[in-house]
Amino acid sequence: MDFALTLALMDTSVADPLVGQVLDGRYRIESRVARGGMATVYVARDVRLDRIVAIKVMHAGLASDDDFVARFIGEAKAAAALSHPNVVAVYDQRTDGEHVFLVMEYVPGRTLRDLLTERGRLGPRAALEIMQPVLAALGAAHRGGLVHRDVKPENVLLTEDGQAKVADFGLARAESASKMTKTGLIIGTVGYLAPEQVLAGSADVRSDVYASGVMLYELLTGELPHRADTALAVAYKHVNEAVPPPSAAVPGLTPAIDALVTRATAHDPAARPQDANRLLGEVAEVFGGLPRDFDERVEEASRNQTAVLETPAPPPGPYAPQYGPPGGGRTAVLDPSGTAPVEPPPAAAPTARSARSPASTC
Numbered sequence: 001m002d003f004a005l006t007l008a009l010m011d012t013s014v015a016d017p018l019v020g021q022v023l024d025g026r027y028r029i030e031s032r033v034a035r036g037g038m039a040t041v042y043v044a045r046d047v048r049l050d051r052i053v054a055i056k057v058m059h060a061g062l063a064s065d066d067d068f069v070a071r072f073i074g075e076a077k078a079a080a081a082l083s084h085p086n087v088v089a090v091y092d093q094r095t096d097g098e099h100v101f102l103v104m105e106y107v108p109g110r111t112l113r114d115l116l117t118e119r120g121r122l123g124p125r126a127a128l129e130i131m132q133p134v135l136a137a138l139g140a141a142h143r144g145g146l147v148h149r150d151v152k153p154e155n156v157l158l159t160e161d162g163q164a165k166v167a168d169f170g171l172a173r174a175e176s177a178s179k180m181t182k183t184g185l186i187i188g189t190v191g192y193l194a195p196e197q198v199l200a201g202s203a204d205v206r207s208d209v210y211a212s213g214v215m216l217y218e219l220l221t222g223e224l225p226h227r228a229d230t231a232l233a234v235a236y237k238h239v240n241e242a243v244p245p246p247s248a249a250v251p252g253l254t255p256a257i258d259a260l261v262t263r264a265t266a267h268d269p270a271a272r273p274q275d276a277n278r279l280l281g282e283v284a285e286v287f288g289g290l291p292r293d294f295d296e297r298v299e300e301a302s303r304n305q306t307a308v309l310e311t312p313a314p315p316p317g318p319y320a321p322q323y324g325p326p327g328g329g330r331t332a333v334l335d336p337s338g339t340a341p342v343e344p345p346p347a348a349a350p351t352a353r354s355a356r357s358p359a360s361t362c
């Protein structure tokens with residue numbers, strides 16, 4: 001092995017001071033899995049029960065911030081209240097000195113983001129297949145009145161044997177309490193933000209339905225529907241523009257697939273499937289109607305630029321944003337004090353999120 005590479009590898013393993021430590025006299029940190037904006041996730045051995053667990057340790061600087069600690073403990077409670085095969089199980093929440101951490105089921109494998117990066121995009125059957133356990137997990141949360149608020153491929157863990165588990169209930173909030181975050185900031189990754197989260201800072205289960213629709217679009221096409229140079233500009237696109245039908249990017253996708261995305265991402269929450277369970281029903285139905293070799297047909301058609309179905313489906317009708325920009329082209333954004341709508345600064349750096357960078361990858 002190349003000497004510099006050996007050094008670099010050694011460096012990553014010794015650079016993290018927590019690796020090798022035992023937290024709370026019980027959890028021996030073995031290696032680092034991922035480092036996010038708010039916390040670092042490790043694989044650890046629970047020496048008392050002699051099993052492998054995942055440990056999410058809040059970044060040291062944040063442990064003194066009451067809001068973050070409250071959110072972190074909220075994640076433990078939210079996820080612990082759910083018992084579902086497609087939700088990452090949370091076992092415990094502990095504090096050891098300056099370390100505040102969650103103990104959870106370790107899900108070996110990779111994230112849906114990794115899979116998407118590797119494949120570019122997924123075939124329609126594959127995309128709809130993976131959406132089903134994700135929606136079942138969100139559906140379980142929704143039944144309990146819990147909104148995930150950060151649905152995206154990074155938060156879907158995939159095991160080697162093909163199971164999907166939804167992680168990161170860090171922003172989850174009981175529906176009744178989710179009108180506004182404690183700090184009054186918009187939270188949730190900007191690429192998946194529903195219009196009502198941008199405009200009013202409010203999220204309910206239908207905001208998760210919107211994010212799921214965006215994620216489905218992304219799985220099908222390999223790209224987010226709304227892209228722009230700044231997070232704020234992306235947020236405004238969610239308010240002012242409709243999510244395009246995915247067939248506009250990937251010819252061969254059926255009108256039924258387009259309709260799934262369009263309905264889930266309707267600007268008006270009342271026009272969406274009303275929770276993840278409803279969307280799951282629609283996804284399962286469309287999935288069931290696709291021929292088994294449909295993904296290959298779509299792939300081939302896009303290679304050869306030919307039609308997928310023998311009788312080509314009619315092209316989707318023109319779509320128009322359902323909501324024009326409120327206030328004659330001007331849109332309101334939640335101001336941090338939560339008291340008054342403010343005009344969006346033209347191209348200012350995003351101020352909407354402080355918990356995690358909008359570009360955060362996990």
Ligand SMILES: Nc1ncnc2c1ncn2[C@@H]1O[C@H](COP(=O)(O)OP(=O)(O)O)[C@@H](O)[C@H]1O
Pocket residue numbers: 033034035036037038039040041054056088104105106107108111154155157167168169170361362
């Ligand atoms: N239980 C787990 N098992 C294995 N890997 C995990 C687990 N939880 C999180 N991860 C990994 O750590 C990353 C960040 O975890 P997440 O809970 O999403 O934290 P953040 O709040 O920083 O986004 C995930 O994208 C995933 O790669």
Ligand SMILES: [Mg+2]
Pocket residue numbers: 036154155168362
């Ligand atoms: Mg995450």
